[in-house]
Amino acid sequence: xxxxxxxxxxxxxxxxxxxxxxxxxxxxxxxxxxxxxxxxxxxxxxxxxxxxxxxxxxxxxxxxxxxxxxxxxxxxxxxxxxxxxxxxxxxxxxxxxxxxxxxxxxxxxxxxxxxxxxx
Amino acid sequence: xxxxxxxxxxxxxxxxxxxxxxxxxxxxxxxxxxxxxxxxxxxxxxxxxxxxxxxxxxxxxxxxxxxxxxxxxxxxxxxxxxxxxxxxxxxxxxxxxxxxxxxxxxx
Numbered sequence: 336x337x338x339x340x341x342x343x344x345x346x347x348x349x350x351x352x353x354x355x356x357x358x359x360x361x362x363x364x365x366x367x368x369x370x371x372x373x374x375x376x377x378x379x380x381x382x383x384x385x386x387x388x389x390x391x392x393x394x395x396x397x398x399x400x401x402x403x404x405x406x407x408x409x410x411x412x413x414x415x416x417x418x419x420x421x422x423x424x425x426x427x428x429x430x431x432x433x434x435x436x437x438x439x440x441x442x443x444x445x446x447x448x449x450x451x452x453x454x
Numbered sequence: 455x456x457x458x459x460x461x462x463x464x465x466x467x468x469x470x471x472x473x474x475x476x477x478x479x480x481x482x483x484x485x486x487x488x489x490x491x492x493x494x495x496x497x498x499x500x501x502x503x504x505x506x507x508x509x510x511x512x513x514x515x516x517x518x519x520x521x522x523x524x525x526x527x528x529x530x531x532x533x534x535x536x537x538x539x540x541x542x543x544x545x546x547x548x549x550x551x552x553x554x555x556x557x558x559x560x561x
Contacts, residue, residue, distance in 0.1 A: 370550070372498075380490075380498065380541055380552040394548045430497055439486050439545025442509065444497040 337361040339431055339445035346451045347421050355448045357414040357431035364407075365389040368434040369414040370441045371405060373427040381427075385434055386414065421452045456480050456544050460553035466561040473529045475556045477542035482522045486546035489518055489527045492555075493538045501540075502527065532558070 342356040357369060371383040384395035386405040395403055404417045414431055429448045432441035457480035467473050477487065485505035490498035500509050502518040505525055515530045529536055537560055542553040 372552075379554045380492075380543070382543075382550040382552065385548070385550075396549050432498075438503060439550075440488060440500065440503045441543075442500045442503075444500075447497050 337433065337443040339433060339443055341429075341431060341445040341448045344449040344451070346453065349422055349452055349454055351421050351452075352417060352419040353421060353450050354415055354417040355429050355431075355450070357416070357445050359412045359414065359433065362433070364412040365409055368392075368436050369405070369407060370432045370434040371416045372430045372432060372441075374430070374447075375424075375427040378427075383416070383429075385436070387436065388414070418450075421450075423452050426450065426452045455549055456483060456546065456551050458542055458544055458551050458553040460540075460542060460556050462556060463554065464557040464559060466559045467532050468561045469532055469534060471532045471561075473532050473536075473558060475527045475540055475542075475558075477520075477525045477527070477553050479523045479525075479544055479546075483544045483546035485521050486544055487518075487520065487525045488543045488545060490541045490543065491536075491538045492541065498541065529558075 338360045340358045345353050365388045368387045370385045373381050386393045388407045402419050407414045431445040433443040434441050459478045461476045487505040489502040492498045501512050506518045517528050539555045539557045541555045
């Protein structure tokens, strides 16, 4: 059974950084990538980027370039998403999803992590 | 970036109704189109990939069709558990982009 379990909710001040983790289980971690998607309150879904799990291929959304870093740790089957220089516009639920790059699918999702940016 | 639009933005329907949601891409994406269902406070659930292939475990009342720039998601007989918001997503190129969603509400 595939599971992605994310870290808990965070409250950050403007200008701070946040690092969200996504622990994967139930499949061979290195055969799929991880996609990150966020959803601001009451809004739609925004693709943030993708990271391969078996090598260092990464693609980030252009509007987040320079502020976001996605990494994976195969030894612990955990993916991480760090977002820096937070503003109130970054307040959202952040999701990780298992990505099959060849098929273009994101089939299993984590439960989401609420990040609130407030002074 | 490829822009995705959906229509309608919301609809009201009754249990047993046939419901069709349309998704359009700003350029041809072949069949690189996925559909997701999201309920309030929950993560999206993957329903359909490659425009028309149902994910394992998805009820057969759901079906997808289309290619190029126009796609549809149809629910043949709406069930109580189907009231949710539905998003399309293109995976033709990076960045992957989502439609704004269609909220299916109870009439």
